[in-house]
Amino acid sequence: MHPLDIQFDDTSKAKYLQLAQSIRAAIIKGNLAPGTKLSSARVMAQTYQLNRHTIMNALQLLVAEGWLVSFQRSGYCVTESLPIESSVNSRGTPKLVAKPYQFSQQLKTPQTMELNQYRFNFAGGLPDLACFPHKEFKRAMSQIFNYLDVTKLHYGDISGVAELKLQIEHYLHKARNLKPADLLICNGSQEALFLIAKAFVGKGDFVACETLGYPPARKAFAACGAQLIDIKQDDEGLCVDDLKAQLECYPIKLLYLTPLHQYPTTVTLSPTRRLQIYQLCYSHNVMIIEDDYDHEFHYRCQPLQPMAADDPAGIVIYLSTFSKIMFSAARIGYICAAPEVIAQLTVWKQLMNHKNDVVMQLAVAQWMKEGGFERHLKRMTKLYKQRYEDMDSCLTALQAKGYPIEYIKPDGGMAMWVNFNRPVEHLKKALAQLGVYVQTEPEFYFKDGVRSLKPDKQSYIRLGFAGQSSEKMQQGLAVIIKTLYLSK
Numbered sequence: 002m003h004p005l006d007i008q009f010d011d012t013s014k015a016k017y018l019q020l021a022q023s024i025r026a027a028i029i030k031g032n033l034a035p036g037t038k039l040s041s042a043r044v045m046a047q048t049y050q051l052n053r054h055t056i057m058n059a060l061q062l063l064v065a066e067g068w069l070v071s072f073q074r075s076g077y078c079v080t081e082s083l084p085i086e087s088s089v090n091s092r093g094t095p096k097l098v099a100k101p102y103q104f105s106q107q108l109k110t111p112q113t114m115e116l117n118q119y120r121f122n123f124a125g126g127l128p129d130l131a132c133f134p135h136k137e138f139k140r141a142m143s144q145i146f147n148y149l150d151v152t153k154l155h156y157g158d159i160s161g162v163a164e165l166k167l168q169i170e171h172y173l174h175k176a177r178n179l180k181p182a183d184l185l186i187c188n189g190s191q192e193a194l195f196l197i198a199k200a201f202v203g204k205g206d207f208v209a210c211e212t213l214g215y216p217p218a219r220k221a222f223a224a225c226g227a228q229l230i231d232i233k234q235d236d237e238g239l240c241v242d243d244l245k246a247q248l249e250c251y252p253i254k255l256l257y258l259t260p261l262h263q264y265p266t267t268v269t270l271s272p273t274r275r276l277q278i279y280q281l282c283y284s285h286n287v288m289i290i291e292d293d294y295d296h297e298f299h300y301r302c303q304p305l306q307p308m309a310a311d312d313p314a315g316i317v318i319y320l321s322t323f324s325k326i327m328f329s330a331a332r333i334g335y336i337c338a339a340p341e342v343i344a345q346l347t348v349w350k351q352l353m354n355h356k357n358d359v360v361m362q363l364a365v366a367q368w369m370k371e372g373g374f375e376r377h378l379k380r381m382t383k384l385y386k387q388r389y390e391d392m393d394s395c396l397t398a399l400q401a402k403g404y405p406i407e408y409i410k411p412d413g414g415m416a417m418w419v420n421f422n423r424p425v426e427h428l429k430k431a432l433a434q435l436g437v438y439v440q441t442e443p444e445f446y447f448k449d450g451v452r453s454l455k456p457d458k459q460s461y462i463r464l465g466f467a468g469q470s471s472e473k474m475q476q477g478l479a480v481i482i483k484t485l486y487l488s489k
């Protein structure tokens with residue numbers, strides 16, 4: 002056997018492991034053919050300037066793994082039966098090369114937002130993370146370990162820990178007039194959307210959405226095989242006539258709605274339209290997915306109760322999230338629906354990931370039980386209401402200065418939908434270079450649907466007001482104004 006080219010330069014690994022790795026690599030590459038007899042341990046020790054024990058440890062490891070066989074007295078040979086040929090052909094080019102992966106579908110890599118990258122952040126659903134009561138939550142977190150039932154750390158409780166389900170049920174009853182028979186707690190409401198898509202959408206099934214919508218929801222439906230149908234919307238939300246027309250054209254299975262604060266336009270769907278939509282969906286056998294993502298923040302009056310609160314036929318699948326009231330990294334979302342629906346979704350959930358983060362769920366339950374959640378909610382509603390008023394004043398002042406800005410002040414939420422009456426197609430990139438994060442109209446359309454209603458001209462920005470101080474909001478708006486109206 003010719004000496005191998007071995008460099009012992011990896012200080013994080015024992016020498017015998019590095020030697021074994023080199024011999025293994027030589028076998029795999031075909032440099033040490035099956036059946037080759039290795040030099041004796043004494044010779045190898047001299048060649049590589051290693052202790053004989055180190056050599057023996059490496060050889061025995063390779064015997065245990067099956068790369069080598071040892072014969073009494075005659076030493077070590079490469080295992081004869083290894084199906085290895087030289088890894089290069091006669092022209093010296095590699096025989097085995099990477100082939101294209103056969104994914105079931107090629108999904109686009111998502112763009113994620115690095116918070117630290119921006120001086121001014123107008124992300125629509127961003128809570129003010131600095132205001133979260135970290136110390137209080139840390140206490141709740143450590144308290145749960147004082148009386149932890151360790152069996153909870155094992156598999157089981159797929160639908161969420163009982164303590165958190167109970168707290169969320171109380172909360173939903175009080176805040177949303179919902180009395181769910183059962184809940185499914187998910188790893189954020191995105192998982193909820195994916196589970197619903199898995200349970201209801203077969204390849205080619207039709208799913209209807211508002212024309213402007215929440216891209217991750219539509220992507221989840223599409224990834225599960227849905228064909229998306231855009232339904233027209235106006236200043237009051239989803240257009241019922243258009244829904245009716247589309248229901249007559251396509252056998253739509255699901256309708257995804259954000260009735261309280263339409264995403265991204267923030268419009269609250271009126272009771273009349275809600276009832277009309279419910280009746281239409283009932284008569285066409287359509288399930289309604291009601292995404293109640295930021296209901297906590299409603300400033301002008303009590304928020305309208307969700308469609309799920311009056312659902313005699315059990316056709317509404319309600320979902321919401323703690324990402325806005327806590328933070329998205331908590332990954333707590335939940336679904337309320339008819340028991341048969343929850344049962345099916347729970348089976349899908351088990352197939353996907355068994356359960357969620359039990360420690361986090363118990364800590365949130367403890368925090369809710371002690372009243373921390375409610376106190377935080379009150380504080381944040383007050384703070385966001387102030388920021389909502391401040392953004393309104395700021396936009397009104399800009400209008401007074403003659404900028405062609407139009408918007409309808411929403412009843413609640415964490416963002417405003419503002420028409421700047423200038424093209425915004427390239428604005429996101431331009432502003433990002435100036436340290437400003439915004440979401441512009443084009444990103445809320447889905448162009449790959451069966452019926453996509455993306456208009457030619459786009460001039461709206463969804464301006465989040467919750468996640469940064471009013472001072473920052475004003476400074477950031479000044480950059481937006483300059484870029485839109487004052488730059489050449």
Ligand SMILES: Cc1ncc(COP(=O)(O)O)c(C=O)c1O
Nearest residue numbers: 126189190191215294322324334
């Ligand atoms: C419309 C809508 N649905 C759901 C979510 C929440 O997602 P998750 O609970 O997965 O963080 C968001 C967050 O931005 C949202 O805007």
